Amino acid sequence: MIPLNSTNINKPLKEIEKRIDSYPAMPAMCQHLIKSCEDPDVNFKKLVDEIRYDPGITANILKMANSAYYGSSRRIESLQTAMVRLGLKQISEIVIAHSVADRLVKKLQGYDLRPEELLKHSVWVAIAAEDLANVLHIKPPAMLFTAGLLHDLGKIILDDYILDQREALLKATGNNGEDKISFDIVEHQILGINHSEVGAQLLENWNFPEELVIAVRYHHAPTDPDIEYDPSAAMVHIADMLAYSVGIGIGVDGLQYVSNPEVIERLHLKPIILEGVASRTLEKMEELKSLLVG
């Protein structure tokens, strides 16, 4: 964590914290499904009955289950069949993705992101992080996709403050020359908190699992001394850096983020591996994004 020294504490922080606390929680079903995924004795039939009560969620699950994205070949008519076919993990990912898509789809004026850009970026990171685990033959952490999807949630809250402080932020990033500072560090310096910390705080408030909170909080600092090596944070970090590299969701922050050399070494990453991930992810991102907002 970046130490909060006394000179950094300024007015917006208190206001930002208030906004975090009043930001509407995700639908209760999201958390219920995450818990169910972790429960080996989950009562599947009961869960199907609970979901059925929500026609919106049911319709979304059926739409996704019947999409090419999830490799559907035969038409699935019932929720039960969809849930068996896709499995609980994917069902929970779908429900969370649908619940968060509306929030990520908006234009962010402060970050200079056009409508849908943050959603595309989030979907990209979710898909690329899983693809990266796959190509490196690492068993993907259970919540990796969702961690990718939610990693920049904090930007929604910070956006107004980024707009207010844009000049100070740009000045502090050291726009000329070699001494550029990572944008998340500048956010923390100017606003007293950065988008990773805001996102993690939101997830904590919603009682989301610690695994998710850590991956979101440390996605720009995956080897922070405060945590043990966290594969989710590490893979979300690389997928995020790749998204910035290829220009998915870059705005006023540009490509001003620092890649973590320890993670790069630990995962034995090579440019050709990343280029493969990028080429596979682009198309899937468009497909999934259209399913979420179409």
Add this chain to the structure above:
Amino acid sequence: MGQIVVGISDRKISRNPADTLITYSLGSCLGITVYDPVAQLGGMMHCMLPIAGADREKAKANPFMFVDTGMATFLQELFDLGVTRKNAVVKVCGGARVLDSKDLFRIGERNFIVFRKMMWKNGLMIAAQDVGGSSARTMFLEIASGIVSVKNGTKISELK
């Protein structure tokens, strides 16, 4: 008519003077414009990765994803429409990178190397460029005038 957006791994060609071709969010990707004042048409391409070797299947389905296959296909299309090597004005921007001490994310640099090689192979010169650094760029090409401008970070200027 009007603003025509070129997506990632795509290209657009126009001979309508009312059109402006635009590509957003260039990071390490390259935005490449070709304008022929005599043939009176212009095109813009947005390539993501340097070489099709990274994913041959994808390159077949979409050659514009890669600089090597993208340039070959794009230039052929333009030549077929009457653009000549002598009159083609080629401009390029993008090729940025994240702050990366390990040189892993050198996609932009690799993109630009492959781009220059393809230009040389085709006997073309770069008329103007705005590449490197770590800011996001947006590129515009006005078909009426051939003027190319680039929004680099928050500033817009003509690329000449």
